[in-house]
Amino acid sequence: MKIKQILRGLLFCLGIVGIIDTVLLLLSNGGVNLGTILPGTGGGLLLILVLSKSFFQKIISLGITRPWFSKTRLCVTSLVLIGLISFLVVEGAIIRDSRPDPVVEVNYLIILGAGLNGEQLSWTLWERMQKGLEFLESHPQVQVVLSGGQGPGEKISEAEGMRRFLVDHGISDERILKEDQSTSTMENFRFSKEILIRQSNFQNLARVAVITNDFHLFRSKMLAQRNGLSPVGIPSPTPWYIVPNVYLREYFAVVKSLIFDW
Incomplete structure (x- = not known):
C-alpha cells in the first residue's frame, strides 16, 4: 500500500x-x-x-x-509498449547524432533557418549563425547556402536575415547562396540541392557541412541523405530550459519524416 x-x-x-x-x-x-x-x-x-x-x-x-475488456486491455498495453520502445530507439538516435561529426574538408556549408522576429534573428537562429560565422572564418574556401523561407510574423525571408548577419560580420556576399523558398526541413535540403547542382565544383553525394541545433541534427542528416547529400553535422547549442520540450517534439517530427518526407 x-x-x-x-x-x-x-x-x-x-x-x-x-x-x-x-x-x-x-x-x-x-x-x-x-x-x-x-x-x-x-x-x-x-x-x-x-x-x-x-x-x-x-x-x-x-x-x-467481460471478454472484450481483456482484449482491449491487451491491445492498449501492446500499443503503449510499441510506442515506448519506438520512443527510446528514436530518442537514442537523436541524442547520438547531437554531437559534432569529425571535421572533414568540404566546399559547402548549409545553415538551416529557425525563424525571425520581424527582421531580427530568433535566439535559436542567432546561435546557428554564430556557429556558421566561426566555421566560415576558419574555412575561407567554403561557400554557404542559407536556407529558409518567409513565414508568419517575418518581414523578410530567413535566408535574407541570415545573409545580412554574415555580411555585417565581414563575410563576402560572393560566398553566400540564398535558398529562400523552403518551409520545412525536407524542403531546406531539396531546394538547397537544386542550388548546389548548379555550381560548377559540386558533385552528387558530395560532403556538405550542415549547421542546425543539436536535437535537430539526426533528422537533418537523414533528410540530407535522402536528397543526395553526404552531411557532416555541426550542432549549435539549445538553451537548457527547453531541452526536454524540443527533444520530445523532435521524436514526433522524426516519425513524421520517416513516413512522409521522401
Whole structure:
C-alpha cells in the first residue's frame, strides 16, 4: 500500500511539473507547438488519473469479467509498449547524432533557418549563425547556402536575415547562396540541392557541412541523405530550459519524416 501511495505521489508531482513547464514556456513566448503543449497535456492526464483513482478502479472492476475488456486491455498495453520502445530507439538516435561529426574538408556549408522576429534573428537562429560565422572564418574556401523561407510574423525571408548577419560580420556576399523558398526541413535540403547542382565544383553525394541545433541534427542528416547529400553535422547549442520540450517534439517530427518526407 505504501508503494502505491508513493507512486501516486510521484505521478501527481510529475503532472504538476508538466503543466508548469507548458505554462512557463507559453508565458516566455515559446510558441504553441508539440514541444510546449505535450508536457502540459500529459501532466493534466496524469492528474486526472491520480485524482480519479476510485472511478477508474470501478470501471476496471466492472469490465474485468467481460471478454472484450481483456482484449482491449491487451491491445492498449501492446500499443503503449510499441510506442515506448519506438520512443527510446528514436530518442537514442537523436541524442547520438547531437554531437559534432569529425571535421572533414568540404566546399559547402548549409545553415538551416529557425525563424525571425520581424527582421531580427530568433535566439535559436542567432546561435546557428554564430556557429556558421566561426566555421566560415576558419574555412575561407567554403561557400554557404542559407536556407529558409518567409513565414508568419517575418518581414523578410530567413535566408535574407541570415545573409545580412554574415555580411555585417565581414563575410563576402560572393560566398553566400540564398535558398529562400523552403518551409520545412525536407524542403531546406531539396531546394538547397537544386542550388548546389548548379555550381560548377559540386558533385552528387558530395560532403556538405550542415549547421542546425543539436536535437535537430539526426533528422537533418537523414533528410540530407535522402536528397543526395553526404552531411557532416555541426550542432549549435539549445538553451537548457527547453531541452526536454524540443527533444520530445523532435521524436514526433522524426516519425513524421520517416513516413512522409521522401
